[in-house]
Amino acid sequence: MQKYSYTAVNINNKKLKGIYIAEDEKDLRIQLAKQKLYLIKAQKAPDKTKASFFSVSGRVKPNERNTFCRQLAIMINSGVSIVNSIGILKQQHYTAFFKRILDSVYEDIKAGVLLSDAMAKYPKVFPAFFTGMTSVGEKSGMLDEVLRTVSDYYETDARIKKKARSAMVYPIILLVLMVGILVLMVAFVIPAFEKSLASLEVEMPVITVKIMGLSRFVRGYWKEIMLSLAVVFGGLTLAVKTKKGRYIWHTILLDMPVFGKVQQALISARFARSFGLLLESGMDLTDAMKSVTAVLGNKNTEKRFTAAAEEVKQGESLTTALDKYKLFPQMLIQMISVGEKTGSIGQVLLRSCGYFDEHVENSLSAMSQFIQPVMLVVMGGLLGLMFYAIYAPMISIMTTLE
Numbered sequence: 001m002q003k004y005s006y007t008a009v010n011i012n013n014k015k016l017k018g019i020y021i022a023e024d025e026k027d028l029r030i031q032l033a034k035q036k037l038y039l040i041k042a043q044k045a046p047d048k049t050k051a052s053f054f055s056v057s058g059r060v061k062p063n064e065r066n067t068f069c070r071q072l073a074i075m076i077n078s079g080v081s082i083v084n085s086i087g088i089l090k091q092q093h094y095t096a097f098f099k100r101i102l103d104s105v106y107e108d109i110k111a112g113v114l115l116s117d118a119m120a121k122y123p124k125v126f127p128a129f130f131t132g133m134t135s136v137g138e139k140s141g142m143l144d145e146v147l148r149t150v151s152d153y154y155e156t157d158a159r160i161k162k163k164a165r166s167a168m169v170y171p172i173i174l175l176v177l178m179v180g181i182l183v184l185m186v187a188f189v190i191p192a193f194e195k196s197l198a199s200l201e202v203e204m205p206v207i208t209v210k211i212m213g214l215s216r217f218v219r220g221y222w223k224e225i226m227l228s229l230a231v232v233f234g235g236l237t238l239a240v241k242t243k244k245g246r247y248i249w250h251t252i253l254l255d256m257p258v259f260g261k262v263q264q265a266l267i268s269a270r271f272a273r274s275f276g277l278l279l280e281s282g283m284d285l286t287d288a289m290k291s292v293t294a295v296l297g298n299k300n301t302e303k304r305f306t307a308a309a310e311e312v313k314q315g316e317s318l319t320t321a322l323d324k325y326k327l328f329p330q331m332l333i334q335m336i337s338v339g340e341k342t343g344s345i346g347q348v349l350l351r352s353c354g355y356f357d358e359h360v361e362n363s364l365s366a367m368s369q370f371i372q373p374v375m376l377v378v379m380g381g382l383l384g385l386m387f388y389a390i391y392a393p394m395i396s397i398m399t400t401l402e
Contacts, residue, residue: 008037073147132291211389269356279346
């Protein structure tokens with residue numbers, strides 16, 4: 001398909017200009033004739049909607065995309081055409097980057113491109129799940145209802161992510177506090193006591209010698225230590241951004257004692273809601289599995305899920321394939337098994353979403369209740385050790401004087 005810039009006349013001999021996508025000029029002439037337009041001139045138009053330009057030019061926040069999705073659903077439900085709806089929405093108070101994306105989508109739709117195909121050019125703005133659901137809505141004639149459902153899905157997913165971040169706030173504050181106190185002790189408190197103890201010429205315990213030696217090392221090489229930490233942190237950050245590094249990191253997250261359960265709960269809740277929506281919207285099982293892969297949020301799980309999807313494509317039952325790769329908790333597998341037997345997998349999954357959302361909250365609560373006392377014990381232990389190392393020689397002196 002090629003994009004053409006054309007000039008045509010209507011039955012009233014009025015000149016019209018526009019852009020249209022067609023196989024060739026002959027096909028363009030036929031398509032325009034169907035609209036009672038006679039082609040005068042046409043030339044290939046440069047494709048100004050390449051995703052590569054926008055992919056590095058900005059970022060669209062999830063709530064901005066969700067607002068657009070809900071507004072679009074309302075307008076289509078009110079009888080406004082898709083092209084006019086996009087034309088109106090692109091004038092709303094969105095970021096400049098998102099407006100450029102909508103401008104491009106608008107031009108494509110005017111040229112005859114489907115909304116889902118126009119959005120698919122920008123996978124970082126409209127993920128595969130989003131465009132897949134949009135495509136289902138276009139084919140089923142229920143685009144407004146599907147878009148409203150997609151908006152509900154993303155809002156629920158954002159709420160769960162917010163809860164996950166909130167659960168980590170207190171542990172992070174404790175960690176920062178612990179590091180701050182340790183730095184204060186090493187940089188200021190221990191050196192002051194070291195001078196006092198040195199003047200007393202008293203034999204110090206091994207732990208005191210070690211702590212003071214560590215203090216001197218940190219104070220003497222703090223620039224090198226900070227540089228090394230920055231290099232290590234930067235290296236790990238870059239490594240995680242690679243395909244292999246992200247896979248390894250996600251595998252570690254799944255295997256961690258407490259965080260692993262939280263990850264598993266988040267993945268299960270996301271899968272149940274998104275897969276249920278896709279199936280209930282009328283998407284084929286194998287196509288739904290392909291689309292839902294993008295929303296799982298864990299590369300290790302995505303790899304195993306892709307393998308399971310391939311087996312389903314070859315004729316294996318969904319329950320057997322998912323159970324084989326140990327993708328989800330047995331509760332979810334059993335629900336899918338029931339849905340598979342009754343021919344209502346989508347309904348069963350959507351009804352179970354509340355359970356898995358609650359499971360996510362319970363997992364987050366359990367993680368928080370585990371981390372907080374552990375952090376307090378570690379912080380108390382380290383501080384107690386340092387205070388003992390400092391005061392042990394003084395206690396020894398006082399005992400000797402008695």
